[in-house]
Amino acid sequence: MLSLDAEVKEFFERGGSAKFGEVEVQKEVMEILHARGIEKFYKHQADGIKRVKRGENVVVTAPTASGKTEVYLVPIIEGALRGERSIVIYPTKALSRDQLSRFREFGLLGVKSEVYDGDTSAHVRERIRKEPPHVLITNMDMLHFILLNSHLFKNFLSSLKYVVIDEIHIYTGTFGSHSSNIIKRLRRVHSKYSKNKLQFICSSATVGNAQEFAEQLVGLPFSLVDARYAPRSTVKHILLNPPLTNDGRESYTTLALKVARQLIGKGRKLLIFGNSHSVVERIGIVARETNLDGIKIYRAGLEREERRKLEQEFKCGSTDALVTTSALELGMDIGAVDSVILAGFPGTVTRVRQRIGRAGRRGREAKAVFIARDNPLDQYYFENPHEYLKGEPESCYINPQNEFILKPHLLSMMRDYPASMDEILSFPMGEKLFSELKAEEMCKEFAGCWIPTKKGLRAVQGMNIRSAGSVVRIYDVEAEKFIGEREEAMAYSELFPGAIYLHGGEKFVSERLDLEKKTAFVRKLGYETSEYTVALRNREAEVTEVLGERDSLGGELSYGRVHISDEVYGYVVKDYLKERVSSRIPLQEPLRYEFDTLAVWFDFPEEVVFSVDDFPAGLHAVEHVSIAMMPALTGADPSELGGVSYPAGRMYVYDSTPHGAGLSKIIFEKFERVERMAYERLRKCRCQRGCPSCILDPQCGNNNRNLNKEAAKQILEKLNK
CATH class of the missing domain: 3.40.50.300 (P-loop containing nucleotide triphosphate hydrolases)
Structure with missing residues (x-):
């Protein structure tokens, strides 16, 4: 115990x-x-x-x-x-x-x-x-x-x-x-x-x-x-919710180390899973500062020799615990593990099972500790432990027909082996994409087939298979060098003038963003700060094609293509230690980004719209808590989804990837489950007016203004009757 x-x-x-x-x-x-x-x-x-x-x-x-x-x-x-x-x-x-x-x-x-x-x-x-x-x-x-x-x-x-x-x-x-x-x-x-x-x-x-x-x-x-016939060890599950203080909940990373202190020693071995490099690094630093020996950091980005050394030390027992990201979630052979700590819900039930599965091999009883963060999804699973363990696993999703993804692969296909016109025309959207590649001088005719030009060859060799669409190149103005790139869809809300931008573990401030030339210029911050920036934005959605419709929860649910207009008009500076806004700054020239994507939208029943006081603020809160639940059913990162709600009673949730990644289709199929989870979270949250555990979103483009928790509860209660 x-x-x-x-x-x-x-x-x-x-x-x-x-x-x-x-x-x-x-x-x-x-x-x-x-x-x-x-x-x-x-x-x-x-x-x-x-x-x-x-x-x-x-x-x-x-x-x-x-x-x-x-x-x-x-x-x-x-x-x-x-x-x-x-x-x-x-x-x-x-x-x-x-x-x-x-x-x-x-x-x-x-x-x-x-x-x-x-x-x-x-x-x-x-x-x-x-x-x-x-x-x-x-x-x-x-x-x-x-x-x-x-x-x-x-x-x-x-x-x-x-x-x-x-x-x-x-x-x-x-x-x-x-x-x-x-x-x-x-x-x-x-x-x-x-x-x-x-x-x-x-x-x-x-x-x-x-x-x-x-x-x-x-x-x-x-x-x-x-593989239901494989042997399984008995697991003792311990779910922990950090205590509430006057300043909010106690740090979940601090609690993780308190647990670790009780689970290691006497030859017992432990894995601590964090959900990002920064969380893992923070746990490692605090472990050293508090003299918690025998805990080391293992994550992607370490040199291969260093990783192998850590693996061997853990196997032989000279290291008691490894703090890791998903790097050890997969089937790496690191020997027997007695316990695992999940410092935060990893986004999906599947990843929970993967991480818990690292412990208790060779027939021994395992301990699996889940420490809930102060956000809606973590709190939902703490309040619903059966769902945490036995909940519906997420569905995987792709959209290989995304135009931005197809185009470089058509060009790559020509390089793999010269492509005939029949092959090009049978390629999805082949005629349109081929015309664009020819106009851009990316391909040329060769012996009756088509191959890339030198310009096209440079494009396919530099292709990033983890992004879709254009990228913005980032330059350090002091070092006078290129330091990285960011997808255009993310750059305008992360690299606006004045933004504090994290890169390679260092903090930079953005001086200029040129979306036309796809370049951003940043400078090292030069001093320590606990501040970060969040873009203030206005979003609009317009339906361009309906691909599916069905009745749902007394309203009408639709799925299709939409045009998104997203304007960044300013930003707020926050302190992550106190979670307070220290300043609110307008941009001299708003940045506007427009793209087509896939979305699901729900038209709320009229009897709900007109019977709930302060419905618009309640709907905004419903949007927040609904999107917070969606990663559990889709496996998506929250940044891969966006939302827009209108006071008249329509709520959009869209794929943040231009032309769509396939998320919206899963949400269309599982919308009722999302709204049940959202209602459970609001019903069980003990705050009065809204908190990070239910409706407050740190990335809200309106800085969490115009939210009404009680109205949101009434809306979801009426839908889930």
Whole structure:
């Protein structure tokens, strides 16, 4: 029992024993698996291997440590012994290096495995191209470059059989939309070098639409294998809500370290998950300042040697705890873990399960501690612990038909292998995009086909597969150098003149933003401050095309294309230690950004609009708390959604990505669930007029003015009757 000054809820999640199945595997492959301690296969492993052997594309939904690797490992190794090759795509370079050792265990059988990514040296890359391995381990970014230079990989591609995409739930939104186009380009290039059919094996955490999403990502039919038959440890769940003080809630990071102090020592090992680099760094700094020895920071961005050192120290027990972001959420081998702390809800139930799954291996009871932050979603799950553990998993989403994403991939396709006019015209929006590329002198005719010009080649080589649309280049005026870039859709609200901008752990102040030339000029702040800036904005939405309509909660719910006009007219300066506004500053010239995207909008019933006092302020509050609930069902970051509400009774929620990332469609399908969650949060929040735990949004473009919590409760109560 933890001894803490906090509101506490505890319950047990009982473990389960494994169920086994049978599948025929080559004797020499099985002998190496025996050496690893694998004597027989779980039922989902056997089912998955059988389906792959029958030639099906398979997606395996599996929690952490459920043995999903064997579902693709066995077919890949048996294929290698027949002379077939495979690509295995992991979401991170660290995971690629970690998993390489699993494949190299089969080197005794003559199976060669290599990693080909940004950390691979030039001479090793050249060797891989000349002497292709049986198993090539890479990531989606590097696969894009492999395809651009496909002629160098002709020998490998001609005998390619299996493509594995691990952790496909990572490939959502803009990144997933790019990835879908890269996979389709891979299928095209492979068809140029081989008459054989590619076979795909995907793995995923437990999400709401794994089979549908795999089919959308790859463009082929899939069979679903559910890893429900893997063994599970018993988990003791402890949910903590920091106590309220006169200045608000106690810091959740401080409480996380108080918990850590009670969970480590005597050989016990702990992972502390934070939801951002800054949170992880802050926990690490406070741990050092309070002499909490044995806690170290592990996150993306560390040098590979430093990461490996930390992994080994944690495995051998010289380090008691690692404070980490999602870097250790995936299947990295770091040995047994006794407890995990979730410093804040990670956005989705799936990520909760992934993080909890890191503890309690080898049949031992695990402790999983969730510490709620002072925001609507965290407080909702603290008040509804069953939803925290057993709630509906989010659905993954992509929009590979996004025009801004399609265009660079059409140009990339021409570089992968010269494109015929038939291929160009059969490409989605091919005729329109091809005309634009020709007009921009990005492509040229070559031997009856089309290839990129030098200008086009520079464009595809510099393409960022984690963004859509134009980017703004950022320059440090003192150092006189380029320091980074930001998507245009975000730049106008983060880099306006006077904005405090964080980059590489340092604070800058923006001096000038030129949206026409897509450039921003910043200067290092030069002094320590706890201040930050928030844009003040006016938003308008206009429907351009209705794609779907249905009745919902007594009103009418619609989904379609909209035109968004977003104007930044000023900003406020806030102190994050006191959460108070210190100044309010208008811009000399407002910045206006307009774009087309996808949205869902709800027309509230007239009896609700006219029966609730101060309906407009109540609707504004409903918009805030509704959007706060949506990441749990979509897996989206809150910044990927925007909202506009009108006093007459219409509320819009739109994709912040120009031309849409696919979020709005999920919200259209799950709108009733969103509003039930929003009502529960307002009903159970104990504040009187509104607080960060319910309706206050730190990024509100109106600085949280014109909000009415009581009116919002009445609106949602009437809808949810």
